[in-house]
Structures are given as structure tokens and as C-alpha cells.
Amino acid sequence: MIPSVELITNVEQLSADDLNRWNELARNPLQRWEWLGSWWRAYQGDYRLCVLKIKRQDEIIAFAPWCLESRVGTGKTIQFLGSGKACTDHLSLLVADGDIDDVCSAVARWLAHSADPTGNTDEQRLLWDSIELIGVDRSDRTMNTLVESMQREKLDVELADGLGCYAIDLPATWDEYVRMRSKSGRREVRQSLKNIDTGTIRVDRVQDQQQLDAVWDQFVTLHQRRRHASGTTGCFDHPPFDVFLRDAASKLLDAGLLELIIATVDGVPVAAHFAIADNDRWYFYQSGMDPDAEALRPGLSMFCHAIRESIQTGRTTFDMMRGDEPYKLRWRAELIPAREIRVCSPRRSAQLRQQVVKVGVTFKNLVKSGLGIGQPQS
Numbered sequence: 001m002i003p004s005v006e007l008i009t010n011v012e013q014l015s016a017d018d019l020n021r022w023n024e025l026a027r028n029p030l031q032r033w034e035w036l037g038s039w040w041r042a043y044q045g046d047y048r049l050c051v052l053k054i055k056r057q058d059e060i061i062a063f064a065p066w067c068l069e070s071r072v073g074t075g076k077t078i079q080f081l082g083s084g085k086a087c088t089d090h091l092s093l094l095v096a097d098g099d100i101d102d103v104c105s106a107v108a109r110w111l112a113h114s115a116d117p118t119g120n121t122d123e124q125r126l127l128w129d130s131i132e133l134i135g136v137d138r139s140d141r142t143m144n145t146l147v148e149s150m151q152r153e154k155l156d157v158e159l160a161d162g163l164g165c166y167a168i169d170l171p172a173t174w175d176e177y178v179r180m181r182s183k184s185g186r187r188e189v190r191q192s193l194k195n196i197d198t199g200t201i202r203v204d205r206v207q208d209q210q211q212l213d214a215v216w217d218q219f220v221t222l223h224q225r226r227r228h229a230s231g232t233t234g235c236f237d238h239p240p241f242d243v244f245l246r247d248a249a250s251k252l253l254d255a256g257l258l259e260l261i262i263a264t265v266d267g268v269p270v271a272a273h274f275a276i277a278d279n280d281r282w283y284f285y286q287s288g289m290d291p292d293a294e295a296l297r298p299g300l301s302m303f304c305h306a307i308r309e310s311i312q313t314g315r316t317t318f319d320m321m322r323g324d325e326p327y328k329l330r331w332r333a334e335l336i337p338a339r340e341i342r343v344c345s346p347r348r349s350a351q352l353r354q355q356v357v358k359v360g361v362t363f364k365n366l367v368k369s370g371l372g373i374g375q376p377q378s
Helices: 016-025 033-046 097-115 141-152 174-180 183-197 209-229 239-254 291-296 298-312 348-359 363-369
Strands: 004-008 051-056 059-064 066-071 075-080 130-137 156-169 202-205 258-265 268-277 281-289 317-322 334-344
Touching (some): 004 097, 130 141, 130 348, 141 156, 209 281, 239 268, 268 291, 281 291, 291 298
Parallel strands (some): 075 130
Antiparallel strands (some): 202 258
């Protein structure tokens, strides 16, 4: 039986059972509702919800965790929940392995129908101009199948290399990991952990909501001080991000998925480490450090502690997330290649927009040319 596709435009359309099923289908914590729902609550003013719920008869077999943003350049653009400043990685459709082919075919057909300017308008139709899916692993079978399905529906799909993640394949023991490092790296690791093991640096993991409330401002301050000391802005300079991450931290803590660790020296906070972790994988998301404590290198100590903790708790991967910063290679991390997927709607106005973007014509010049961009769309 061909799966049916239902468009969700309001969170109230998602029942508690729906959200439980969402989390069942999520393959990692960054796809769970604790994370993506928190993002939506913080950023919904800039987007329109367009989650697709895919069912086979009465059984929910998949979700497409999407939203819609209106942009000058690409028009009504479908993207993942969790996009933008949050930089969420490893995003995908939420679907079990056995349903991937059917679900991707159904979603591609639905997208093609919604974009067809000659199609019949109904409440389940979503007019869109473009799709931009970032934070996708190149090896993701589901997303690769979706690309193939969209191409079969004659949608205009463009693929590009994205900024990948770097992750350490963790050995069974800490000593094995230390042996993976260079001679200088081994010395660095041992000295960094000595500061923790001797009590020079104390580390405390947030374990309940009261502790989270008590340390949150410390964590934000440490992150901002580190960023500002390097001459860059921090994520928390953007107010919605603070709302998002604070909410996500609370929800993840309740789900047993938050790893927020604060390092102190003589009772003074000097470093922080924010991660999301399940039984198999530790996702290092954010950190902070007091520049005045740099001589003690507390950030390095925290990083070593987090890797050792991951190994000792039986996790197999320490994921450093998106970005090609040189330090990641020093820790013996390997690249997880990423892909960016862009699709242009077959609608004439969307095709025109795409050509404008490609040739670099400005919006102002385009309006002057009388080509109709910015006018009501069909």
C-alpha cells in the first residue's frame, strides 16, 4: 500500500503519541523532539512549520522534520528544523530501514505535486520555491534515496559538498586511546588529566534541574568570554539561541541525554563542556573558558575528561560535530563527509529566482528590470 502524507503546520497537530513515535524513529539525539522542538519554540517567529507525517494505513512510519522560511533570494525555502545558528548535524528523515524506499517515494511525489503550478489546490498543498537541506551525512541512505526519488519525479536537484563533522572512533580502553596519540600528545593528555585527578581542577556534571538553573549563567558567560576574547561574536549574542539551548538542555536532561560539565578552580568556574550523549555516541556541541585561566588550560582538561568519560561508559564514538578546525585532527578524529541538497521548484517564478541567484543579479536590479520578482506569485 502506498503511504499517505499529511502536512503538519501547527505543533498542536502533533499528539503526545506522535511525538513518542517521532523519538522512536530518531536515529540520534539531535533528531529527537527534545532538540528540534526546542529549536522550533525559539525560532518559530521566522519560519512556518511544514512537518510531513507519513502513514501506512493507521501506522506512522516516518516524519520529515521540516519548516519553511521566506527568503529574498530563494523564496519559500524548505529546510530542516534545527537549521541556521543551531548548526544541527546528522539530520535526515525519521524512518525505519524497512520503510525508506516507500517513504522517500511518497515524499518526493508529494513535493512534486505541491510544487506543480497546474495541480489542484487543497489544504494539504504547500507552495514552495526551493529546498535547502544542510547537515546531511553523505553516507545517509535515507537522504540518498530521497534524492533519487526526487530526481525520478523530475525535480531539479543539485548536490554539493557540505562542511563535514569530525569524530573519534573510540577504542575499548583509555590507555588504548592514549597510545593513539603522538608522544607530545600523550604527554599533553596526561598532564591535562592530572589537573583533574589531583583536584586542581574540579569537574561537576549537572544531574538535575536545580543544578542546571544554578550553572546556566556560568556556562553562557564562559562561552561568551571565550568567543569575545578571540575577537568573534558568540551564539548567545543572538537572543533566540539562548532561549533554544536553555530549553533544549532542560528537555535533554529529563531524557537522560545531557552532558553539561562545569570545571572550577577554588570554587570559581573556569571552563564548561556541553554535549548531547546517548549510549553509543558523545556529541560535543559547545564549550566555554575563562581567558584569565588560560595558563591552566582548563578547556583541554575538560576535553580529555570528556573523551575518557565516553570510553569508560562504553561509548564507541566521540563526535566533534561540524567544522574543519585543525585541532580535531590532533585528537585522532576522522572526517564524516557531509552533503548539501538543494532543489528548485518547477514553478516558473522559482525557476526565475534560481537563475537570478546563479548569475548574481541583485534583488533591486531585478525589480527594476520588471521581471516580476517581489510581485504576488501564482
